[in-house]
Amino acid sequence: MTMPRVLIAAGGTGGHVFPALAVARLMMQRGWHAEWVGSDRGLEARVIPGAGIGLHILRFSGLRGRGAMAWLSLPLRLFRAVRDAFAIFSRAQPEVVVAFGGYVTFPIGMVASLRRIPLCVHEQNAVMGTANRWLARLASRVMVSFPGTRYAPGGALLVGNPVREEIHQLADPEQRYLARQGPLKLLVIGGSLGASAFNRQLPGCFAQVIAAGQPLLIRHQTGAADCDMVMAEYRRLGVAAQCSAFIDDMKAAYGESDLVICRAGASTVTEVAAAGVAAMFVPLPHAIDDHQSANARALVEQQAAWMMSQDQLASAEMVSWLADCTRPTLLARAARARSLSLKDAAHQAVQIVTSVAPSSFAERSR
Secondary structure, three states: OOOOEEEEEOOOOHHHHHHHHHHHHHHHHOOOEEEEEEOOOOOHHHHOHHHOOEEEEOOOOOOOOOOHHHHHOHHHHHHHHHHHHHHHHHHHOOOEEEEOOOOOHHHHHHHHHHOOOOEEEEEOOOEOOHHHHHHHOOOOEEEEOOOOOEOOOOOOEEOOOOOOHHHHOOOOHHHHHHOOOOOEEEEEEOOOOOOHHHHHHHHHHHHHHHHOOOOEEEEEEOOOOOHHHHHHHHHHHOOOEEEEOOOOOHHHHHHOOOEEEEOOOHHHHHHHHHHOOEEEEOOOOOOHHHHHHHHHHHHHOOOOOEEOOHHHOOOHHHHHHHHHOOHHHHHHHHHHHHHHOOOOHHHHHHHHHHHHOOHHHHHHOO
16 A cells, blocks of 8 residues: 655754654654655754655755845746756655745745645744745645734644654643742753853853842753853852753753743744743844744743843843742743643644545545
8 A cells, every 4th residue: 555645845943844853753653654855954954864754955045135146046046946846746756745934945835836736834933934924825724833923824723833742741830840949940042053142141140140149050051162161151150050062851951940041933932831831031133023022922921931132131130030030930930831832733733734635645644
């Protein structure tokens, strides 16, 4: 019996790649053969081959900030990308295509439409990205991760953003927070490359908080470039902190923390809610369409997190806020965040994707 075939299109950052990978793995568990289209420069080039999924490379880049020549060359570059996408479709022979964002997905969505192959679009952020906005016009189904996603078409389906299953397995916030005593445990996450603003400003901020009488235990993910520098700064300030370039076990890191200070990428916001941990979001100031602020507001406006601008990181306001934090206050936000988490995002996405596949394949994958 022939296995049904799905083509996943996702490129660039972990925010696109990891939710797509969660859906691909679940579809494979349900008897689908999955292949992937991405860029040779994105995270997918390192992650996907190791996941046992065939990777097709498609070269097509975005236009923002690239100047007039990029726009002038767009017709030729798009023609070449669409031509190459047709070749990928001939090899992959998909019954359905799922696009998760990144510019490389645009030619793939175009070819899916031209070949009349069902196309599903999943948007991770609270503001639809450029490629997904265009592809939504061609899609059989559009899925979003946040209520009220900006630029989402009418009829978009709220499914949530797939996260690592182990994050959902953490104990309830009440069990974790009420069992703790002693210093507040802070987790600083700067992303895979770290956040230089966090690395420069937070050690001094924490030193002032401790001097004001609020004891802290700090775990700081710095990225590889700044790890030694940040550790030296904590030592100079006399602040006990555990610094690491990366954190492999995020379940444990979330589970032992009272408060997370982090950016507001879609995956981070979704993981914070799934983990049930209090968070102070510091959106990346120059994110496209300010989508990180929109992501954070999905929790902040529900009293499930806090948000502060980057230029306030070392401010007296931040020091005062941290000095006044209590575990009961943090627990209230953590519990509220957990209550807003959409736990079955990957399963719902797979159900929607299989529903638009040719009937014989959809029936067999249920």
